[in-house]
């Protein structure tokens with residue numbers, strides 16, 4: 374019989390939460406094993422936002438949905454580095470009013486703005502958060518121009534990126550997006566952390582003084598376990614293991630409605646890269662941005678308008694995808710089903726959410742026409758395309774049955790805090806009622822942050838790891 378592999382600290386999941394936790398614990402001289410279900414691939418193993426990337430690095434090739442009316446399609450990374458390997462790199466700190474809500478409603482201790490500041494600064498330095506050194510993509514500038522004409526606040530969002538120096542400021546800036554395999558994971562490995570990729574933990578349980586983890590590759594034992602599988606997989610693993618108090622009951626996400634805008638001049642190019650502007654005039658209720666708009670993404674975005682698919686083939690260079698993202702009041706759940714590998718994820722939008730989505734889409738269309746769009750194709754099935762002055766056709770409350778929503782932002786399924794009625798873990802990630810068992814990922818965020826979440830996840834993971842090491 375094989376002896377189980379053993380370590381002092383096991384970190385399950387290597388996304389931003391897990392990678393930062395493993396790195397700091399290993400650098401403090403602890404014996405750390407980082408366990409990841411997906412493969413260990415370099416960032417450069419495929420082109421960003423390509424079909425190949427979806428096959429290599431997305432869970433289920435990106436085909437996952439939170440069930441409800443309407444359902445919300447979502448994607449998760451499944452590779453060493455998790456979502457950081459496939460995301461856009463847009464960075465925000467957690468807004469002050471969100472932190473205040475987490476402190477008052479969820480009773481999170483040690484979460485004043487000043488408490489988090491050193492963690493934001495350290496993570497920003499580690500992943501090189503910076504602004505674009507050259508001209509932003511044309512599609513991004515369209516969003517900015519439309520906002521300026523309407524007198525709405527628009528900002529260029531910094532990204533985690535290392536740019537190359539370039540002589541011609543008119544050429545698109547070149548560089549490499551930073552991810553966990555570029556930053557914290559090599560640091561962790563240099564500090565002696567062991568990595569086991571392609572190892573999925575199916576269940577954990579207490580045996581004597583230790584935690585045992587049952588993986589597809591055998592058993593692993595650890596004195597302390599950090600679960601960092603992300604906001605869907607962490608509650609799924611805990612529930613499969615019989616740990617259920619406030620686990621997976623309060624999933625939150627940023628429901629997002631998309632619209633393709635067509636202009637009379639080129640705004641798109643194969644090397645366009647990630648658009649960097651966001652319009653925050655109506656935040657936190659809703660904000661606007663521009664998405665990856667490569668021809669395959671445009672074709673997928675046009676499925677609600679099959680009669681206009683030819684426009685993408687003929688005019689994709691004049692088209693780009695924009696979105697309205699809301700801070701929703703709806704919530705969802707994560708449940709496991711006996712005999713099924715994937716959890717059942719449900720999400721229920723409120724009437725207020727559908728109203729905010731309707732207003733968001735109307736205002737986004739107004740902005741796009743102001744920026745010179747000649748047609749807008751919203752992600753509402755059977756709705757037809759919009760021409761200038763058609764904005765009033767968008768229903769005040771988006772129809773649940775024909776609205777197609779998506780998200781890449783998932784959190785809050787195991788909230789942190791001392792309020793035992795709401796929270797799964799304490800203010801620093803230790804699961805209430807269990808010894809030596811922690812969560813360190815997006816599940817901890819008490820509510821939707823209303824901004825891209827990885828900045829919050831990284832800072833909180835760093836803060837909690839240092840608290841665990843008694844170094845705060």
Ligand SMILES: Cc1cc2nc3c(=O)[nH]c(=O)nc-3n(C[C@H](O)[C@H](O)[C@H](O)COP(=O)(O)OP(=O)(O)OC[C@H]3O[C@@H](n4cnc5c(N)ncnc54)[C@H](O)[C@@H]3O)c2cc1C
Nearest residue numbers: 386388390410455456460462463574602603814815825827
């Ligand atoms: C396409 C896309 C674009 C995005 N753009 C941005 C952006 O611009 N800015 C931003 O801030 N955020 C962005 N995000 C969101 C951001 O990437 C996530 O919020 C972040 O990665 C979540 O970190 P995490 O540590 O919670 O979990 P994840 O990154 O999801 O990592 C969890 C890891 O754990 C592994 N795992 C899960 N269960 C197990 C198990 N049982 N055993 C072993 N391993 C397991 C998974 O395979 C995965 O690799 C984007 C996400 C996507 C998908």
